[in-house]
Amino acid sequence: xxxxxxxxxxxxxxxxxxxxxxxxxxxxxxxxxxxxxxxxxxxxxxxxxxxxxxxxxxxxxxxxxxxxxxxxxxxxxxxxxxxxxxxxxxxxxxxxxxxxxxxxxxxxxxxxxxxxxxxxxxxxxxxxxxxxxxxxxxxxxxxxxxxxxxxxxxxxxxxxxxxxxxxxxxxxxxxxxxxxxxxxxxxxxxxxxxxxxxxxxxxxxxxxxxxxxxxxxxxxxxxxxxxxxxxxxxxxxxxxxxxxxxxxxxxxxxxxxxxxxxxxxxxxxxxxxxxxxxxxxxxxxxxxxxxxxxxxxxxxxxxxxxxxxxxxxxxxxxxxxxxxxxxxxxxxxxxxxxxxxxxxxxxxxxxxxxxxxxxxxxxxxxxxxxxxxxxxxxxxxxxxxxxxxxxxxxxxxxxxxxxxxxxxxxxxxxxxxxxxxxxxxxxxxxxx
Amino acid sequence: xxxxxxxxxxxxxxxxxxxxxxxxxxxxxxxxxxxxxxxxxxxxxxxxxxxxxxxxxxxxxxxxxxxxxxxxxxxxxxxxxxxxxxxxxxxxxxxxxxxxxxxxxxxxxxxxxxxxxxxxxxxxxxxx
Numbered sequence: 001x002x003x004x005x006x007x008x009x010x011x012x013x014x015x016x017x018x019x020x021x022x023x024x025x026x027x028x029x030x031x032x033x034x035x036x037x038x039x040x041x042x043x044x045x046x047x048x049x050x051x052x053x054x055x056x057x058x059x060x061x062x063x064x065x066x067x068x069x070x071x072x073x074x075x076x077x078x079x080x081x082x083x084x085x086x087x088x089x090x091x092x093x094x095x096x097x098x099x100x101x102x103x104x105x106x107x108x109x110x111x112x113x114x115x116x117x118x119x120x121x122x123x124x125x126x127x128x129x130x131x132x133x134x135x136x137x138x139x140x141x142x143x144x145x146x147x148x149x150x151x152x153x154x155x156x157x158x159x160x161x162x163x164x165x166x167x168x169x170x171x172x173x174x175x176x177x178x179x180x181x182x183x184x185x186x187x188x189x190x191x192x193x194x195x196x197x198x199x200x201x202x203x204x205x206x207x208x209x210x211x212x213x214x215x216x217x218x219x220x221x222x223x224x225x226x227x228x229x230x231x232x233x234x235x236x237x238x239x240x241x242x243x244x245x246x247x248x249x250x251x252x253x254x255x256x257x258x259x260x261x262x263x264x265x266x267x268x269x270x271x272x273x274x275x276x277x278x279x280x281x282x283x284x285x286x287x288x289x290x291x292x293x294x295x296x297x298x299x300x301x302x303x304x305x306x307x308x309x310x311x312x313x314x315x316x317x318x319x320x321x322x323x324x325x326x327x328x329x330x331x332x333x334x335x336x337x338x339x340x341x342x343x344x345x346x347x348x349x350x351x352x353x354x355x356x357x358x359x360x361x362x363x364x365x366x367x368x369x370x371x372x373x374x375x376x377x378x379x380x381x382x383x384x385x386x387x388x389x390x391x392x393x394x395x396x397x398x399x400x401x402x403x404x405x406x407x408x409x410x411x412x413x414x415x416x417x418x419x420x421x422x423x424x425x426x427x428x429x430x431x432x
Numbered sequence: 433x434x435x436x437x438x439x440x441x442x443x444x445x446x447x448x449x450x451x452x453x454x455x456x457x458x459x460x461x462x463x464x465x466x467x468x469x470x471x472x473x474x475x476x477x478x479x480x481x482x483x484x485x486x487x488x489x490x491x492x493x494x495x496x497x498x499x500x501x502x503x504x505x506x507x508x509x510x511x512x513x514x515x516x517x518x519x520x521x522x523x524x525x526x527x528x529x530x531x532x533x534x535x536x537x538x539x540x541x542x543x544x545x546x547x548x549x550x551x552x553x554x555x556x557x558x559x560x
Contacts, residue, residue: 052478055487055559100555341482348478365469369479371526385525389465398465400457401525414521421494426482428490432550 034061035358038120038130040110040296042066044073045136045328045343047097047430052351054101057358063104063130065122069093071431074195075340076423077164078202081172082209084378090164092431113300115321132354135302135309135318135326136347137294138163139194139338145290146187147273148265154289158267162194162288174284175206181216182283185272187262188223192308193291194329194338196229197374197382202286204234204376207242207250220282221253222272223260224290229337229402230374230382236406237376262287291338293330308332313395315353315363316346325350335397336388342370344430366390373419381415462531473541474560476534487559488542489550500547506539 037053039046042064050062073090080087094105106128112121119127141160143149154160159167159174175184184206188199203219210217228234238244238251254260256275264273271281297303302318304310309326310319316331318324327350328343336342345368353363370386385401405411480488480498488498498506512518513527514535530538546558 051486055556058556100553344482345479348475352475364475365471367471367475367479369526371483371522383522385522387529389468391465391468396460397457398462399459399525399529402457403521411521418494418521422483425485425490425493425495428550429481429486432486 031059034059035131036061036063036129037132037134037354038128039064039134039136040120041136041138041294041328042068042071042094042097042105043136043138043328043343044340044430045138045347046134047071047094048344049134049136049327049347049350050097050103051101051430052348053354054103056351056355060355060358061104062102063106063128064094064097065106065108065110065120065128066094067107067109069107072164072168073340073423073427074162074164074198075426077161077168078198078205079375080164080168081175081202082205084205084208087164087169090427092427096432110296111299113302113321113324115324118323131323132357133321133324134347134350134354135297135300135324135330136328136343137296137330139291139329140294141289142292143289146262146265146287148267149287149289153265153267154287158265158285158287160288161286171284171286175209176213178214178217178283180214181218182214183218183220183281184210184284184286185220185222185280185282187272187285187287188221188225188228188260189288189290190224192334192338193288195340196337197234199223199288200228200230200234201374201376203251203253204237207238208377211242211250215250217250219251220280221251221260222262222274222280223253223255224262226255226257229384230376232404232406233380233382234376237380241377291329297326297330302326303330306332313390313393314349314366316350317353317363325354333395335395336368336386337370339370339372340430341372341426342368344426345369368395373415373422375416375419377416379409379416380412381417381419383415383418459528462529462534466531466533470537471534473537473539476530476538477541480538486550486555487545489545489548489555491549497549498542499545501539501542503536503539503543506542507535510535510538 037060039049046064050064053062070091070093076085076090079085097103098105108125109123110120111123119129121127143151159170161167161171186203203221207219242250244251259274259276261275262272263275271279273279293303293308297309302309302320309331311326311331316325316327318326327346329338349366356363368388372384374382383403387398389396389398483495484498491497510527513523516524544560
């Protein structure tokens with residue numbers, strides 16, 4: 001194995017670290033011939049790949065390259081906006097992954113792939129060699145699709161908060177400090193983007209907080225689409241709880257066909273401009289930008305010039321190199337939607353395929369389910385049940401069901417508690 | 433413990449008399465996939481982990497654990513969900529996609545898992 005040399009390791013981690021095992025992570029020593037699996041990205045896809053690989057194979061070396069010391073789960077992060085949960089509830093670190101599963105964590109940013117040399121270039125740690133590489137970088141955002149919006153503005157006074165963390169807290173603070181009777185404008189993106197119901201879940205939780213603390217305030221959803229996931233549920237909830245469709249409505253939804261598509265931000269005047277040229281001033285502006293696969297996949301050629309990374313759905317192998325796999329939101333997985341649930345299941349197929357390839361076997365026939373949840377309030381949950389199979393190299397949606405019942409409060413409560421249970425169990429399944 | 437959880441599942445669904453037949457998308461019957469290459473029990477069963485725990489081993493969440501569940505109990509439950517004999521909030525829609533053989537392979541997989549919580553130091557012991 002020609003991964004980081006022993007001397008390099010000594011330099012960075014000291015002899016004490018080495019005596020405890022590589023990076024101090026493991027009590028077992030790997031043989032010199034143990035294959036090295038390197039994972040770019042320590043989110044849901046990357047960490048599930050590491051954990052499920054370790055369950056399958058005690059002997060491989062596994063390294064995750066991830067720039068952050070902690071990961072904040074996106075599922076549940078809308079509930080931070082009304083203090084239903086805290087950001088701490090959603091924040092995990094890599095200790096379990098290191099100690100329980102003997103995974104090396106390299107806190108660094110992967111910047112390139114040397115396919116011929118089978119190594120990943122990092123910002124601070126030079127090259128890291130791999131036998132198999134799993135790329136799990138998530139999406140990036142197309143700020144340029146909305147004139148005047150930028151990454152800098154998103155990190156400043158116009159957070160998108162579509163990756164949970166500091167921007168979530170910034171948006172929360174803005175909403176909580178809004179003047180009485182103020183307006184929160186949410187720009188909802190075109191498909192595909194991660195977690196399709198989440199903009200509407202966000203609007204619901206913002207309205208819930210405002211109903212207690214700023215009851216004359218409004219939430220305006222300006223949509224680049226004409227419909228959305230769980231629309232019947234959300235409209236039902238907003239009608240019953242937020243005066244939807246009346247003059248007193250706390251939530252208003254403007255579909256694309258009625259001029260909802262935002263094309264421009266006039267940051268200086270806190271104003272959004274729509275495709276129809278209408279100018280809408282708001283006290284808090286939350287633009288959820290259109291998505292594309294992470295820059296890393298474009299820079300390394302994995303996306304092959306496409307918006308999303310083409311993969312073989314049998315085992316999420318890239319089309320560029322047989323030893324490189326790509327999972328999660330960055331992939332072209334249509335008709336799947338982009339969810340953490342599916343990302344974790346892509347990774348299980350990858351883990352099995354990699355272990356099989358070491359044994360000289362083909363990948364197994366996969367199954368990808370997306371049995372997910374969403375909330376409209378602490379008292380109203382929704383569930384979705386999607387199943388995908390692979391036939392003749394294509395992803396086939398076998399079934400897709402969204403909960404439909406409207407007039408059953410007890411059931412809404414049960415689904416809400418199920419949703420909270422799911423969020424917790426899902427975090428544990430990936431990081432515990 | 434498992435018995436209690438199964439009972440609570442039944443009572444919840446009985447209480448609200450839920451109709452699970454109002455599907456919002458067309459189902460391609462499982463039999464249409466019967467001639468495909470077999471999906472192994474592990475691949476099938478690991479799709480359950482986000483709710484039922486890694487290898488079916490979360491014992492302290494409201495979705496019941498599956499590790500160590502007797503084969504025939506699992507098959508009966510899944511068939512009853514699949515055939516809507518046992519109404520439930522989510523499981524009818526989860527179960528109806530599987531062939532009978534797939535349910536049997538999942539049953540074998542979960543029956544073989546160590547029946548202990550995913551909590552202790554050496555969680556990987558007994559993992560199949």
